[in-house]
Amino acid sequence: MRTPTSDIRGLFVGVEQQVPLLDGTTHVYVNFDNAATTPPFRAVVDAVEQMFPYYAGVHRGTGFKSMLSTYLYEQARLKVAEFVGADPSKYVVIFTRNTTDSINKLCHHLPLKPDELVLTTVMEHHSNLLPWWIRGQVDYVLATTKYGAPEIEALKKKLEEHKGKVKLVALCGASNVTGYIPPIRQVARLAHQYGAMLLVDAAQLVAHRKITMQSPDEEEAIDFLAFSAHKMYAPFGTGVLVGPKEFFRQKPPDVVGGGTVELVTLNQVEWTEPPEKEEAGTPNLPGVVALSRSIEILSEIGFDYIQEHERHLTSYMLKRLAEIPEVIIHSDPNPQMSENRVGVIPINVKGIEHSLLAAILGFEWGIGVRHGCFCAHPYIMHLFNIHPDEVQPYLEQIRRGDHRGLPGFVRISFALYNTTEEIDYFISALKQIIRQGPRAKYVVQTRTGEYFPEGFDYDYSTYISSILSSHHSG
């Protein structure tokens, strides 16, 4: 296995960044919010910067820069296909803005007869729920285990119930709430047996496990794959949707405009071929270059290392959390259970509201976590055992503009640069917070439900002006 963690940390921008604390000191930021977004690889930033002197509009430009830019853009497409094991003669790689955009695009294109539907699960992020919900022809595989995993038997039951009518099974590759990885190959086989296609929302999987789509005619193939570059150390605004080439020929694009056509008259349009048909407007070359470079680095580090390191972090954190009786873990607390999960751990601390705990960790310890419901409200309600009928009072409270005291967790999420030392620091912070409470008086904002230390505010302008001045002088 390659690379001790210190080498790995050197690959990133900002992971040794000092941030201000409430007491006027600073501390190296501990980022346990990687499921939201990840810091960039240094080489990704360098690649984008190296590209800029040659940056120009891709496609249809005849100048050198434009041709080079087009070359980079199309090479990146091939790289993505190779990275996810998608044969470019069968699958098309479409660059989007992010996973959300990718799933909405698929939703637009999916042909559904009136009696057909999409099957998704209660475990999904809203980005893999709301597009189908809005479309209206949807059913949900409910959670059948304590930690909310919709089991294969439950999926089978639903496929049987809607026999021949399920056009697509839309499932996350890993949950952004519990880190749970469903048995994708098994789901693929089952979906295909029932004549359905499979979408894997790989937003939480792509930076943590090797994904292989396989050939579309194989039983265990993934038909559609969606992911975001910003969750894989390339935060420059690119997402990906991969799917069978033929599929995207059937319908006009979801977004129309420049680049999507062969010919337009005032009463006719001839759409061009995918992927161009699906990438309306000027493409995001910096984003695509960033993604391409991040793929190279991830491949160089290797998923064996990544998986093993993140498994170790998750298992170590679970062991250390078990030392604290006040901690409630809402995913499987077994440190040995590591094969089918990524490094995401949702917790509560008895007696401390999740939003207050997250604020104390940030203001007093320089630890970044996320709290709340993580764009997965149905899943959180399931994990909290909140019946749909019990949601009404929360809804009424929110409609009054009051977000205080709503249910939620604090989420710890790892990336490949995190260390056990950071976990030790987090655990000592947690123990001290539980023992001694906050070091300041915190007040809650009604509108957001967020806590802030009374009379304290960061002076953001000093950070912004230093960035601006370094740009001016640099």
Ligand SMILES: Cc1ncc(COP(=O)(O)O)c(C=O)c1O
């Ligand atoms: C499982 C899952 N799907 C989809 C998304 C949406 O990703 P994006 O915001 O990049 O579109 C997220 C984001 O956290 C996610 O965790």
